[in-house]
Amino acid sequence: MDLAGRRIWVVGASSGIGAALAQELCRRGAQVAVSARRADALKEVAGEWMTAVPCDITDRDSVRQAAVEVVAELGGIDIAVLSAGYWKQMGEFDVESFHRHTEVNLGGMANCLGELIPRMKAQRAGMIVGISSVAGYRGLPGSEAYGATKAAQINLLEALRARLRPDGIDVLTVCPGFVETEMTEDNTFPMPFMVKAPEAARAIADGMANQSARIVFPWQMALLMKFAKFVPDRLWAIALTPRS
Secondary structure, three states, rough: OOOOOEEEEEEEOOOOHHHHHHHHOOOOOOOEEEEEEOOHHHHHHHOOOOOOOOOOOOOHHHHHHHHHHHHHHHHHOOOOEEOOOOOOOOOOHHHHHHHHHHHHHHHHHHHHHHHHHHHEEEEEOOEEEEEEOOOOOOOOOOHHHHHHHHOOOHHHHHHHHHHHHOEEEEEEEOOOOOOOOOOOOOOOOOOOOOOEHHHHHHHHHHHHHHOOOEEEEEEHHHHHHHOOOOOOHHHHHHHHHHOO
């Protein structure tokens, strides 16, 4: 698929992967609209080349209004990238933190899908790109909330890929490893095979152009997570038990 001329809405584009991807898509000739809560940061990313539409994905009315504005500005939506996310490491189990993760990562994605799917069905074409994470592949201490929502996103996007095929809608699941962004800059634990946001953006844009079903990057992390899926549950728990 040639991305040049495609009308693309990137949600969660005020920083990190979303911002880098929006810029990469512009370089490839796409018409891009960007959304996020932080209006000032969003305008900085958009510059003169993109349409900036502030939006809080946890608010259905806000998402609905943003979708209307994006369609009015671009003339439609060919591709939507759902990149908004929330991450906070857990020490002790934190119920409030858990609910915040689900509100943003799952509820926010659902709010966006609720606006996008009917529109793309009506035009009998489209692509939905969901930014999940390799954290959804196996349970990791400290990532109980984030990992659970990312696993749910992977499952949700896989189900939609099958359901929406007859309507001409592609679904791409993106599972990055560690990417150097605001979200990871305060992490104190080891982050192997870290890549920079522009490198991640190029990998995602290539996946979109190739109409892939799922991409995992970098390749070292993809290989590691494939291996991790085959580790027995008890052995996985023993290997990750915190040492006193």
